[in-house]
Amino acid sequence: MRSGLRRCLRGIGRAGIVHAMTTLPTPSLLAITDRSQAALPLPELAERLFAAGLRWLSLREKDLPREEQRDLARALVERARPWGAVVTVHGDPALAIEAGAAGVHLADGGDPADARRLLGLGALVGLSAHGPDGLRRAAEEGADYATLSPVFPSSSKPGYGPVLGPEGLRLLARGTPIPVLALGGVGAETAGACLDAGAAGVAVMGEMMRDPDSVARFVKSMARESGIKMPIRTG
Numbered sequence: 001m002r003s004g005l006r007r008c009l010r011g012i013g014r015a016g017i018v019h020a021m022t023t024l025p026t027p028s029l030l031a032i033t034d035r036s037q038a039a040l041p042l043p044e045l046a047e048r049l050f051a052a053g054l055r056w057l058s059l060r061e062k063d064l065p066r067e068e069q070r071d072l073a074r075a076l077v078e079r080a081r082p083w084g085a086v087v088t089v090h091g092d093p094a095l096a097i098e099a100g101a102a103g104v105h106l107a108d109g110g111d112p113a114d115a116r117r118l119l120g121l122g123a124l125v126g127l128s129a130h131g132p133d134g135l136r137r138a139a140e141e142g143a144d145y146a147t148l149s150p151v152f153p154s155s156s157k158p159g160y161g162p163v164l165g166p167e168g169l170r171l172l173a174r175g176t177p178i179p180v181l182a183l184g185g186v187g188a189e190t191a192g193a194c195l196d197a198g199a200a201g202v203a204v205m206g207e208m209m210r211d212p213d214s215v216a217r218f219v220k221s222m223a224r225e226s227g228i229k230m231p232i233r234t235g
Helices: 002-009 042-052 066-083 093-099 112-119 132-140 165-173 191-196 206-210 214-226
Strands: 029-032 056-059 086-090 103-106 124-129 145-148 180-183 201-204
Touching: 029 206, 029 214, 042 056, 042 066, 042 214, 056 066, 066 086, 066 093, 086 093, 086 124, 093 103, 093 112, 103 112, 112 124, 124 132, 124 180, 132 145, 145 165, 165 180, 165 191, 191 201, 191 214, 201 206, 201 214, 206 214
Parallel strands: 029 056, 029 201, 056 086, 086 103, 103 124, 124 145, 145 180, 180 201
Antiparallel strands: none
C-alpha cells in the first residue's frame, strides 16, 4: 500500500497547480454541524463552541430546505462575529454568498475553480478527498484546503472506509501542497497524533456536537504537536 500511495503522489506539486489564497483559521479545528447529534439548537451550540475557543464552523444540514439552510447559516454567522470566528457552508457556493458566510466546503467531485470564481480570492474553499486523486484535484483546482477521510473508524458514518490510519494520513498529507485536515473518527485524544502525521488541522462532527466543552480538549491535544494556544476570549 505504501509504495502505491507514493507513486500516486508523484504528480502533486508539479507546475500548473493553483496555490491557495486564504489562510486557515487558528486553531485549524473545524467543527461540522449535525443537528441530529447536537446537544443544543445549532445557534446556541455555536455560541458555546466559539466561547470555548473554536474559530471555524461549517454548516452541513443538506436535508433542510434551501431557505432554512440560508437562515440558519445567517444565524451562525451572526453568532460568530463577536468572536472573530469563521462560518462556512457545505455544498453550495451560492448559499454561502446569500448567507454572508466566509466560504464553502465542496463534496468529493465538486468544482473548486468554479466556487473560486463565484466567491472571490478571499473566500475559503475546501474539498473533500478520500485518497491521492482527490487531494491532487483539490490542489490543482485552487482549493485552500482538503479534508482527508476516513482517518479512523467513524461513529457518525459506521462502515465508511477504507480507513487510512495514521500512516496513510502521513503518506498523503506530507505529499500535498495545500493544507490537509484529518477527518473521520478523530477525537480529542487523537487530534495531536493527526498533526504529528502531517495534517494541518482536524475536522470533527459528532464529539463537538454532543459536547461543546470538548473544544478545549481538542486544542490541548493539538497544542502538544503544534504550539497552538487557545484564542483569547473577548466576550
